[in-house]
Amino acid sequence: MRFRSYLTLALLSIFTLPACNKYLDVVPKGKTVISTTDDFYKMVSLPNxxxxxxxxxxxxxxxxxxxxxxxxxxxxxxxxxxxxxxxxNRPDYLTASNYYNQAYSYINRWNMVISLIDDTDGSSSIKTLAKAEAKVLRAFDYFMLINVYSKSYDPATAANDGGVIIMDKYDLEAKKAKSTVAEVYKFIQQDLDEALPYLQEKPLDVYHPSLAFAYALKSKVHLFKREYAQAKAAAQRSLTYNGQIFDLVKYTSQGGPNSLAVTAADNPEVLNYAYMTGYNELNFAYTYLMSPELKGLFNTTDARYNLFFTTGPSPYLDAGAGTAFWNVPYTKFFYSTVGMKTTEVYLMLAECFAREGNYADAMRIINDLRAKRITNAAQAQLAVPTTTKATMDIIIQERRKELMFGVNRFFDLKRFNLEPDYAKTLVHTFPIVNKTVPQVTYTLKPNSRMYIVPFAQDVLKLNPLLTLNTDETVPFR
Structure with a gap:
């Protein structure tokens, strides 16, 4: 794709230095000038x-x-x-994609650091650290892209499945063809493996990636590739740096968010500060209504539901539909959605144990998590199943309740749909309340092309080399 030649200060700012004059010759008035190693290192810290x-x-x-x-x-x-x-034909309706454009704008930022920092004046150790941190964040962004715009990783087909464009260096004018799913995953893993030896356990601030986050992301990449032994090792390593779980049972006894605010910086579970909407994550969550199906997974003593959700009365949902929405301002409690957190690492580790047939250790992790989520201690503890399928069903259900909203359920549906034991046909029966129109049952089969989101028209127009990963048609080609 062709990156925009202008970058707003709110997102990336326009930067210049002698080594990159071939890209940006003029410093616009009022824009920041980046000229030292420390300046580039500060670029890695990108809130919001x-x-x-x-x-x-x-x-x-x-x-x-x-x-x-x-x-x-x-x-x-x-x-x-x-x-x-x-x-x-979804490309007819997709004129642009904020998700796609934002991810690539971040990748451009990380590429600036990686490509240009060596030509600046400053400490060599800071240059090495900055490049390592930028590679972790670049790996995260490519993981976010490949799991939306491509088929989920399938060892049998990944070498031929269409992926996304790999931009591995800072170049505002480059037009490239997309890589395969296998090539993108290889690139992600290479970035992580090159970065890990140089990262810090406690970086400069929470927006610089830590060792705990990098190993968590490494575990997730291996998990999605079904490399369970490597995923297990990376998850265990991540938890040595940060294995904290915020205790919602204790928090309930303290009065919850109305008595004790827990903002983003106060939640020890958070490994990576990334958002759907920004600092005000879920503050407008009536646009992310919990489905009746998900609501039915929570028992009456689950603090994940009781502390944060409401069924109204509210104009934001349909009374009687069985839905619910987040009812806590972000100033009172920060709930991580798109970013990673320690509880996801525990759930990945539990899945690895289940996959290797170690159901007891898998359920030990699940029950330890539930002990800090279910206020009735007797209901928190589940028996150890005797099969992989039964254990995985519990883990998948806990993933749904713990990793709500964001991207995780969409990503999980895609990867589990490649396995017959866990593939699921989605069903929406709609409407539930309105009686003036016929009720219809809609279904989405596991192999539906809809799980691969098409590239939007704006980037397709900019780069003729970019082609869709589905059999849909582009309106202007």
């Missing part, structure tokens, strides 16, 4: 990284939509996704 999931929000069994946002309205991406409309 957002990954807006609007192009695929409703391709999930965890989210629901208000009926008036569908009934009587023309097709939109939300309606197409929620009704699993496979007849729609």
């Amino acid at each position: 990284r957002g990954y807006y999931t609007g192009n695929f929000t409703y391709l999930s069994d965890d989210l629901w939509i208000k009926e008036s946002y569908v009934i009587g309205l023309p097709k939109s991406m939300d309606i197409i996704n929620f009704t699993f409309d496979e007849t729609a």
Whole structure:
């Protein structure tokens, strides 16, 4: 793709230095000039990284939509996704993608650090550290891209499955063809492996990636590739640096968010500060309604639901639909969605144990987590199953409850759909409340092309080499 030649201060700022004059010859008035090693290192710290999931929000069994946002309205991406409309040619409706453009703008930022910092004046150790941290964040962004715009990693087909464009250096004008899924994963793993020896356990601030986060991401990459032994080792290593779980049972006894605010910086579980919407994560969560199915997974003593969600009365949801929405301002409690956290690492480790047939250790992790989530201690402890399938079913259910919203359920559906034991046909019966239109049952099969989100028109126009990963058509080609 061709990166935009202008970068706003709010996102990336326009930077210049002697070594990169061939890219940016003029420093616009009022923009920041980057000229030293320390300046570049500070660039790695980027608060408020957002990954807006609007192009695929409703391709999930965890989210629901208000009926008036569908009934009587023309097709939109939300309606197409929620009704699993496979007849729609989605590129006709995707003029742009905030998610895609933001991820690549961040990648451009990390490439600036990696490509240009060696030509600046400053400490060689800081240069090495800055490049390592930038590679971790670049790996994260490519993981976010490949799992939206491509098929989930399948060892049998990844070498041929269409992926995304790999931009491995700072070049605002480059137009490249996309790589395969296997090539993108190889690039992600290379970035992580090259970075890990130089990272810090406690970096300069929370926006610089730590060893705990890097190993957590490494575990996730291996898990999605079904490399369970490597995923297990990386998860265990991550937890040696940060294995804290925020105790919601204790928090309930303290009065919850109305009595004790827990902002982003106060939540020890958070490994990576990335958001759907920004600092105000879930503050507008009535647009992310919990589905009746997900709501039904929480028992009556689950603090993950009781502390934070409401069924109304509220104009934001349909009374009687069985949905719920987040009802706590971000100033009172920060809940990580897109970014990684320690509880995800525990769940990945539990999955690795289950995959190797160690059900006792898998359930020990699950029960330790539930002990800090379920206020009734007797209900928190689950028996150890006798099969991989039964253990995995519990883990998958806990993942849904612990890793709500964001990207995780969408990513999980895609990867589990490649395994017959865990593949799932999604079902939406809609509307539930409105009786003026016929109720319809919509289904989404595990092998649906809808799980691969098409590239939007803006980037397809900029780069003729970029082609879709689905059999849909581009409106202007």
